[in-house]
Amino acid sequence: MSYSSSYSSVQVATDCVENKYSVILPTYNERNNLPIIVWLLAETFKENELDWEIIIVDDASPDGTQDIANQLVNIYGQNYIILKPRAGKLGLGTAYVHGLQFVTGNFVIIMDADFSHHPKFIPEFIRLQRSQNFDIVTGTRYAGNGGVYGWDLKRKIISRGANFLASTLLRPNVSDLTGSFRLYKKEVLERIISLVISKGYVFQMEMMVRARQFGYTIGEVPITFVDRVYGESKMGANEIVQYAKGVWKLFITV
Amino acid sequence: MTKATETARFLGIILLTYFIFLFNIIPLPQIIQEEILPVFPWWVLVSFGAYSLGNIGYHVYRFRDCEDAYHELMAEIQIAKDDLKTKGVTID
Numbered sequence: 001m002s003y004s005s006s007y008s009s010v011q012v013a014t015d016c017v018e019n020k021y022s023v024i025l026p027t028y029n030e031r032n033n034l035p036i037i038v039w040l041l042a043e044t045f046k047e048n049e050l051d052w053e054i055i056i057v058d059d060a061s062p063d064g065t066q067d068i069a070n071q072l073v074n075i076y077g078q079n080y081i082i083l084k085p086r087a088g089k090l091g092l093g094t095a096y097v098h099g100l101q102f103v104t105g106n107f108v109i110i111m112d113a114d115f116s117h118h119p120k121f122i123p124e125f126i127r128l129q130r131s132q133n134f135d136i137v138t139g140t141r142y143a144g145n146g147g148v149y150g151w152d153l154k155r156k157i158i159s160r161g162a163n164f165l166a167s168t169l170l171r172p173n174v175s176d177l178t179g180s181f182r183l184y185k186k187e188v189l190e191r192i193i194s195l196v197i198s199k200g201y202v203f204q205m206e207m208m209v210r211a212r213q214f215g216y217t218i219g220e221v222p223i224t225f226v227d228r229v230y231g232e233s234k235m236g237a238n239e240i241v242q243y244a245k246g247v248w249k250l251f252i253t254v
Numbered sequence: 255m256t257k258a259t260e261t262a263r264f265l266g267i268i269l270l271t272y273f274i275f276l277f278n279i280i281p282l283p284q285i286i287q288e289e290i291l292p293v294f295p296w297w298v299l300v301s302f303g304a305y306s307l308g309n310i311g312y313h314v315y316r317f318r319d320c321e322d323a324y325h326e327l328m329a330e331i332q333i334a335k336d337d338l339k340t341k342g343v344t345i346d
Contacts, residue, residue: 031346032345032346035334035338035343035345036331036334036335036338039334039337039338040330040334067344068343068344071342071343071344072343075341075342075343115327115331118323118327142313142317145318146318147317147318147319147320147323148317148318148319148320149319149320149321149323149324150324151317151319153314156314156317157310157314160310160313160314160317161310164306164309164310164313168306169257169261170257171257224320224323225320226320226323226324226327229324229327250257251256251257251258251261252256252257252258253256254256254257
């Protein structure tokens, strides 16, 4: 397949331990994106000879995302693509809790379905996790060769300022606090997510802060983040205020 | 202990130490006592502000634009669409 040669992938050494990687993909109106992200994931897993499954948690998308998901189940098989819809738009945190019930792997990968996170980094996450038995590996846009496509200067300043504020107050020793491309040991994710109450940008940050609270180890892999391939990501005054409130709440409670 | 109490304790110790010297409970040389201590908090404040701006500015400057990742992704999306169509998936 020509895709295989389009980038040189990191071959993850197969070892005798049978690991299985479950991707939880929360979707809402992702009819166009879903088949492609699933395809990219499947190619990556097959190429690296990893055992995998994708759990699609669709919040009753009116655009027919679930019809497409069922087509994917037919192509890849119901052992690999598992559709677990919910009745309505119930938010990101609960989508992961919902998806977790159906996970059969011992590792869980969470990522966005809108192409901002590329599956090609997953083998690097896994390699780093194995090398030091990390509890969590998180993608970082802010370190090493990481970066972002599609952000203007204002967006970069807001993002860096927000990250500096949170890092100074919460000191979790993670360079990208609001990143949402992460690999967790299943039991670690289950334990942390049961305590997390924040929403939006603060949700991912609270996951890291809670992880540190329990003394879990966190590794970081630089990732490229391609924003706004389809649609606009919103970052206005309201988001900034909500973010600052969230950081403060974590500062005084965790 | 929350991060807030951790921070408050640290600042409390610093402040206490500062007042011990400021009010001459432990005597220091006169030049430090009269010329340095009264302006020390302002120096700390300005330094922290400068550090913050410098830190954010440096990281914004170093923020990498990954144009290449975008073009790579676009090419892969096309390959994926073509392959999925042959497998019978509805692609708009």
